[in-house]
Amino acid sequence: MSDLLDRLRGRGWRMTAQRRVVAEVLDGEHVHLTADEVHARATALLPEVSRATVYNTLGELVSLGEVTEVATDGRAKRYDPNAHRPHQHLVCSGCGTIRDVHPDGDPLAALPAAERFGFTVSTAEVTYRGLCPACAASA
Structure with a gap:
């Protein structure tokens, strides 16, 4: 569960009705939405929220480091x-759905010293790919 709304309140972020509804749409289950999906869900909650407001709010949240693209x-x-909890992503090769996953082990430890080429490695991004149940059923 995301704590986006709590983080934004803690920062003193100006919470207009439109910004709040965008944050509410993002907060919660970790199905990563496109801007258009955020807009569709936001207008279901607050019909007057514009597409421009959704895009601007998403851009601001990314700039603040509270949401990642x-x-x-x-x-x-x-x-x-x-954005503030280490995790990897599981991506459906069919529909593009992205879910957060938390595999056991340290992905940095999986890279042998000989393969680091002298780099001081600080992070690793691992993406798992496959078909979600809906896409697998229709394949």
């Missing part, structure tokens, strides 16, 4: 509210 395989960017 996730782009895979040339698809539309998706927005991850889980």
Whole structure:
């Protein structure tokens, strides 16, 4: 569960009705939404929220480091509210759904010293790919 709303309140972020509804849409289950999906869900909660406001709010949240953009395989960017907890991503090769996963082990430890080429490695991004249940059922 994301704690995006709590983090934004703690920062003193100006919480207009439109900004709040965008944050509420992002907060919660970790299915990473596109900007258009955020807009569709936001307008269901607050019909007057504009597409421009959604895009501007997403851009601000990314700039603040409270949300990260996730782009895979040339698809539309998706927005991850889980910006402050280490995790990896599981991506459906069919529909592009992205889920957060927390595998056991340290991905940095998996890179042997001989393969680091003298780099001081500080982070690792691992992406798991496959088909979600819906796409697998229709394959």
